[in-house]
Amino acid sequence: MNGDWIIRGRDGRLSVYLPSDDAVLCRAERAPGGPWEAPRTVGGGQKLRPGLAIGQGADSYAHLVCWGSTGPGESELVHSTHFRPLLAPLDWGPVGHPNKKGDRTGTPAVAVDAQGRAHIFVRNKGGGVSMRAQKEKGGWDPWCDIKGRDVQEDLAAVTGESGRVELYAVVPEGILYWRQEEPGSQPVLTERLEVSVRPGTLRALATSPENTTLFFTDDSGDLCAWRRGAKPVTLLASAGPGPISAIRCELDGSDCTLLAQRSASGRVVFAAYPSEEESAGAWWTESGPQLPTDAKVSLAVDAHGSVVAATMSPSTGQLLLSRRKDEPGLALTGWREV
Template sequence: MNGDWLIRGRDGRLSVYLTSDDGVLCRAEHLPGGSWDAPRTLGGDQKVHPGAAVGQGADGYAHLAAWRPTVKGEAGLVHCTHFRPLLAALDWAPVGHPNKKGDRTGTPAVAVDAQGRAHVFARNIGTGLCMVAQKEKGGWDPWRDLKGQGVEGPPVAVTGESGLVQAYAAVSGGILHWRQAAAGAQPVLQEPLRTPVRPRTLRALATSAEHTTLFYTDESGDVCAWRPGGDPVRVLPAAGDGPVAAIRTELDGHDCTLLAQRSASGRVAFAAYPTERESAGAWWAESGPQLPEDAVVALAKDHEGRVVAAALSPSTGDLRLTRRKDEPGLALTAWRTV
């Protein structure tokens, strides 16, 4: 899944989203903090391709986007809304294709603005970025060409504390950034960042009222943080491959950013530092058992506001969880399989 696939619903239950060969599955807590139900297929009987995206609004609703097959050699994007983890999601509804028709163009990304409108981003055939957004009173606006060229790997989308939507994408030797100036406006391509970025390592997080921070791994293997308008800052060497998971949380009375990643040793590595103060330094500390090579890591907060880390292996479906203890620092409970 592209996006934060571990989320807390508005009823306090945690849920995870994962893809299967022909659908999107959801697992959820039966009760907040309790046991987990078996996976359920979302979106009705329609089959969708692997490589979906998820985003969550301030109302707690999850919005998902995926490609579904249409005619031979072609596909279209579909969207569904999941209001509560234990309820059935709405059926997949078509939202079109960034080039009107054609085959899949790459994994989409989803962000939800302050009005609860989903924004679906997807690369187009010309390797630029396009977006389609929900109307406030139902239905969808036309697809919009956001320009840009040479997008590599999935874009990432994020909603700032202002409720406005932004998107980022890797290109050869740099990062493209699109930003909304007002609610409902088309995101506009900003000045690109020239940096040796590794595609498929991007993760964005709202870190203050003014900024979102993009985390990425550069060609030297360092995790870097970039806030548009400034220069990128090296945070620490990457613990492993792929994007880091990131969340803001309070640690010992300080607003901190917590990062997590499957390390090269196979365990989950954690690092924390004061939010937007990368110069303070950060160090990895590993936790838990060795995980399969395809395992991915996510972070969220539970019904009590405690940080929860999840590790999911798409090939096996194994889901492991740990939670922060009610102790100083980042003490975690023993990992358990659910």
């Protein structure tokens, strides 16, 4: 999955989105902090391909994007909006193919601007990036090629505190960075960072009114943080092979960035530090049981302002949750199955 898959809705309830065979399942709290409803299928009977992308706007609406199968060797991107956790998401609507027709070209990414418009990004057949954005009054603008070359599978899309959309992509020699210069404009390729990157490890987060921070693992296994116009900073050694999850939250009265990852030992690890102050240092703390190798981790902040951590294993279907205790530090409750 690309993006946070546990999110807080407009009514304060948490929702999770779980790929399942050729569909996406959704589960939601019946009340904030309360029991959870049973899984239900998102978007009707559309047969889906691997690679779900999830984005959320300032209005708290969830935007889901995935490849839908249209026939042998043929796919198109489809989109659904989920307005509130206890409402049914909209049926999957076609968004088309960046090359008009063909098979899946890469895992999509989606970000939502300040006006609530979803921006969908995906690698195209030529190895660059194509995007399509919602119009403010409904419908979609045409597909456009925003350039790039030899772009790899996964992209990281993010909306800054300004409401402008930004995008990061891995290429063989480093990372490409696009940003909107003005709200509603087409993102422009503005910077290229020469660095070694492990594919599939990008995670972007808005960390201040001016900046977004990109987290990635380099070829030596270090987790790095990078902001435009600066050099990347080594934060700490990556705990496992996959991407991290990252959120901003308040810990003991300070604005902090919290990271989580499935470690090589199979447990979830957490690290926190003051936002954009990587020089303060960070270290991993293990939590919870050992998890299957395909387990994924995601973070959210609930209606009461408390951190919630979730893990999900596609192979077992097991969903586990833990919440921060009401005490100093980052002490968590015991992990429980939902």
